Structures are given as structure tokens and as C-alpha cells.
Amino acid sequence: MLTVNHLAKSYDGEKKSLTDVSFSVHPGEVTVIIGPSGAGKTTILRSINQLIRDDDGEILFDDTDMRQLNRSQLRRARCRIGMIFQNYNLIEPLTAIENVLHGCLGTKSNLAGIFSLYSNREKETALKLLEKVGLKDFAYQQCRNLSGGQKQRVGIARALMQHPKIILCDEPIASLDPKSTITVMDILRDLAINDGISVLINLHQVDIAREYADHVIGINNGQVVFDDRTQALSDAAITGIYQKGAVPERSLVHEF
């Protein structure tokens, strides 16, 4: 489904933010990436749909290398990759349903994008998705009037509108209260189990990762330091992922 091989990235050409990252993600599974702040989690996620151009490696999505695509091919590939953000990134002045419908614009014509032309089937799907995330009654509310948890659910519905094969979530629950956190995580797990979508999530909450993940990837200092089923994530393994020891001594000296 998605395989990342030897991914490397440096923002400034000097300091390596990612060094040789390899892992794969399977359909119908929730994969969680954990690791200390600045480890490179966001960088990995955004490299997958090429929001940032990485320096080296291979990103095989459905057996095509995302890095080799030209602009229009990349745009088409992105149509099947959903993405969910910590800050929701909805168009706040528009209604929930309009935001959800944006999800299907990638595959439609310029005209449809400019005049908001959607087929009845798409409208029906959008409503069903809002229903699925429990927001049917809020369809015609402006998004700026929704709560954080509701916004994130609109964000999920929008991603689902893309009929994605994979959903990338960058800290989807970082701004949410405990109750909304559970709602959102339940929805995401449900997508993996019932719809066979691969779900890849960046998280800071280890307990949530333990509860929801099928597979855990630990990142430290731009390197994969853990890659196994959730059952194998022992307390010692967690300490290993988060400790600074994963950084070679040499570069510590350089830092100070």
C-alpha cells in the first residue's frame, strides 16, 4: 500500500531532519508514529504527499514513486490521500457541508471548482459522511461556529470525501478535550477496520497510541528506532524512543 524507503531530508542542507527512514503501512491498519518533539514526525508525513520535497529515498504509494511524478500526476495522486491537521484547516466562513464537498473537487473540472458544481451523488455522499461523524444537524453551520472537536470531525469527513486509500493525521487530537479525543480516535479506528483505509497518525500521547494502534513506529532524531506491533511496545521501548540517548554522543557535543 504505502512503503517508504531510505527517506532523507534536510531543510537547510546541513542539519539532517530525516536520515534513512524506512517503513511500510498496510491497508485496514492504524499505524501510529511517536517520538519526541522535533524528531521529524511532521516531516515524514508531509513528505508522503510531497507537501515538502524530500532530498532522497523512495515513497511507493500503490507501486508508484510519489517523488517521480510530475505536477499534474502528483495532483491526481494527492486526490486519493486524505490529510487531517491539528488546526483542522477548514475554510471557516463556509458551512460544514461545503467544506466536506471540497474533498471531491480534486477530481473535478475547473468549472466545477469555480461554480461549486456537485452532482447529486456527491451531495448525498457528503451528507452521509457528516452523518457518520455525527454532525448531520450541523451541515449548514458556518465552521467558525463549531467547537474544536466538531471541526476535526468535519475535517475527517472532508478527507473521506476524497475516497482516500490512506489518511495521514498530524497530531489530530492535540487541541482536543478528552471526550472529543475519544470520539475522533474511535472514528479513525473505525475507518481502518470497516473501510479498509490505512490510517497513519502522528501522536504525542503514548497511552492513546497503545490503545488504538495496530502498529507503532518510533522516531528519534530523524531515525526509526522502533517499528513493531503495538503489543511489543514495552515501557522500556518507550523510554528508548524518547530518551536523548538515541542521539549519537558526538552531535551532542556539537550542539553545545
Next chain:
Amino acid sequence: MIKPENQISIPTQLPSGPRLSIPLRFRDRRRVTILLTLAVLGYITLMTLPTMIPSHFKLTEALMSFAENIKIMFLQPRLVNTTFISLLGVLGQSILLAFLTTLIGSVLAFFFALASTRRLAPTSLVLGIQSFMAVIRAIPTVLWVLIYSVVFGLGANAAVVGITFHSVAYLTKVYADSMDELSPEIIETMQAMGLKKSAIIRQAIIPNLIPSYLSWTFIRFEINFADAIAVGAAAGAGGIGYQLFMSSSFYFNFHEVGVMVYMILAFALVLEIISYRLRAVKHQ
């Protein structure tokens, strides 16, 4: 830096908290900059003021006559050479001129702004368009109207095109600045969903732009109204400005000037009430 205009019509919350916690050297740099600027301005002013009064100038006489004219204007407004109805007509013309130039300007400027916002356009294009607009903005509106009245002949065409020039240059900048305020993440999100540029503009940029688009356009309408009057007087382009010019420098009739000033003030009052309302709506 927030342009001051931004504050008067779009009350943006000033960052009040962090200002106190700025490191000392930044506060020092600020203080030095302010003191130096004030010193330079003060020096220029003090050196200029005495040179402005001509050698044998009777200041008291001038002041007396000025006070007298102000009194005539405000306390004894009266019409002599023209009728109130015809004045209403020319006021209407100035308003139409302001409206038309704002309308054309806002439409054209919108497209220029799209081509010169950092969110969508490449840096070279942004810099190119913005510098071009800065040059156009630097030329006062009156000069544009005078130039076009040679090409098109004196009249509405020259007035409209001349005022539009300045409006486009001004609005392009403020619209582009408003678009720049939109978070880059929003645009990235749309790109990550595979949206085309046209769809991003229509579905993400426009909905977010509408409030500031409206308030800036309204501000420009107020400026264009003032410009329409000035252009009427200085370039003979008609409207109430031309009447004002004739009454004051041809007939020397300040009673009449008073009537016109009252009419203009009445319209300005209407605009001020509207802008107050717009602001109240925006604050909700």
C-alpha cells in the same frame, strides 16, 4: 507593520501582552529610533516654519480675513449663482464618479492582487507587480487626470481613468496584503487534497477575503469621493469640486462655498455612519 489605515477601520487587536516582555535591547532600539525620528522631524519643522512666512506679511490681517471667511461660510451659507437642485446634481456626479472608479478599481485590483500575493504567485511576479503599483501610487491622482485629459480630452473619461489608476494601485496592495494574512497552511491543505488553483482561489481565498475586501473597498470609496472633489477643482473635471472652485476663486463667494461644504459634510456624515455600522457588524 500594520498600516495605520488598518487600525482606523478594521480594529485589529494590538498585541498588548508580549510587548512588555521584549528583550531590553529591542526596547532600546525602538526608543532610539523614535527619539531620532522625532528629533529629525522637529528640526525640519523648526527650520521650515520661519521661512514660510513671507517678509512683509501681515499675519493678523490674514487671520482676521480667514476668520471672517470661515464665519461667512458656516454661519451665512447662501446661494447666489446657482440653485440647490443643480448643486445636488453636481454632488450626485461626484458621488457617481467615486462609485464608478471604486467599482472598476476593486474588480481590476482583485486580479492584480491574486497575481501578487505571496500565497499563490512566484516572488519575482510579486515584486514586479508591487513595485509597479508603488510607482503608480506615487503619482498623485490629479496628475493622472491631467495627463489623461490631454489624451482623451477633458471630461468624464479622463476623470474616471485617472482616478481608477490610483485606486487600482492602492487596492492591489491592500488586497494582496489581506490575502497574505491567510495562513499558508490553508492553501497547503487544499493543495494536499489535489485542488486546482482556480478551485483554491474560489473556495479558500475568496471566502476568507470577503470581510477585508469590503472594508478596504469602502475606505477607498471614501478616498475616491475626496479625490473626485479635488480632481473636479484642480483639473476642471466637473462635479461639486468644480463648482467649489468656481465659487471660491472666480466669484469669491464664500456664502456659496458654505452651502457646498455643508452638502459635502452631510454626505461624509452618511459615510461615517455606514462605516460605523460595518464595523459593528464585523465585530459580532
Next chain:
Amino acid sequence: MNSNVEEMNDFFTKKRFKLTLLIVILGAAYIGASMGLGFQSHSLLNIQDGIAWLIQNFIPNEASKGYWHEIVQQLLRTFLVAVAATSCAAVISLFLAVIGAKTLTPAITISWVIRGFSSLLRNIPIVAWAMILLFSFKQNDLTGFLALFFMTLGFLTRAFMETIEDFGTEKIQALQATGATYLQVIFQGLLPEIAVALMSWILYMIENNVRDATLVGLLTGTGVGFIFNLYFKSLRYGAAGLVVLSVIILVVTVELISNLIGRLLS
């Protein structure tokens, strides 16, 4: 088709209808305004004629070089007058704003009087200011200075007043609670805090006044506006072009300096 989809179709239709209506109204207003003014839309397509004419006639030629000296001199005068008018207005505005701001005013009536006064000054067209002043003060720099001064006074008083009011009541009360006197509150508490905002207003007004000074000069027969008119009316286009060029340089320079100061202040 179920009722939910119909509801949504209604929603989009309504939105589209409103937009169409708006466009139709604006289009009609455009046509109406054009007819009312006698404006022909095709002149918008001939804009390049003006630019071409500008480039052809306004290219400063050998003959216009002789005007350099006078132009630079008048340009400098215009600039100085604009700066002086802004500075003088700023000082008085600050005083008016402090006693007029709702958070500091001794009496709310004073606040309203100052508000009305500044609104009056601001909205009297600069043409009217220039013409009455011209009548009494005759053709000299003082006339232009005063016209700019009155308008700037109206503008800055309101701007300063709003800046002070944005500063907030609580902070002023907190200062008063420490036992500071009225003047101490203003000079040690308020002014240092809002100095940056006030400064950016002053710089903006200077920029604006340099441009407006050209207009005022044209009306009152002084400064760079006057010589432009003189050259232009006597068909000395090369010299007029030199004036335009020098105005561009001055305004852009002022803008750049003011941006620089703005950056140092941020």
C-alpha cells in the same frame, strides 16, 4: 432523489441566486453611473494610449535639463511643508486626543466636542481649505501648510484617540491605583506604550501629505504642484515629465524610509 439532497440543492441555488443578483445589480449600477457621467467604457481599453503618450512626451529631453534646478528646489519646499504640517498637527492632535479619549477625558462632553471637531476638519474637502486660505493668505507656502495642517489635524486626532482608547481602561486604572498623578499616568505609563503606534501614524500621514501637497500646490499656486501646472499648461511636457519623475522619486523614497523606520520599530 431524497429530501436531504433537495435541501442542499436549495442551499446552493439560493447562494448562486444571491451572487447573480449582486452581479446584476452592480452591472446595472455600472451602466447607470457611466451614463450619468457620460463615461465611455471603451476608454478603459485605451489606457495604454495615456501611458504611451506619457512615455513619448514626458521623456525629459535636453531642453528640460535646464529646469532641474527649479524643480529640485520646489520639490524640497513641498517636502518640507508637508513634514512641517504633519509635525505641527501631530503635536496638537496628541494633546486633543489625550483630553478627548474616552478613557482619559475629564468630561465626556469634551470628548464628544473633540470628536465632532476632528470629524469636521477631516471631512471639509481639502479644496475648500485651500481656496479659503488662498483668499486670506495669498499665494505662498503658508497657505499650503495650513491646508495640510487642518486636514491632518482632523485625521490624526481621531487616529490618536482610537489608539489611546485601544490601550484600554484597565491598564490606566492599574497605573492610577499605584498613586500616579494624571500627568504621570500619561507621560510614564501611556505614551511610552503607544509611541510605536503613534509613530507609524505620523509616518503614514507624512507619506500621504507629500502626495497631497502636490494637489494643494496646484490649487494655491505654490510648490511642485504649481510648476507642474505651469509647464503642463504651457505645453512644456518634457519639463512636466521631469516634475512627475521627481515626485515619484520623492514619494517612493519617503515610503522606503518610513518602511525602514517601521521595521526598526517592530
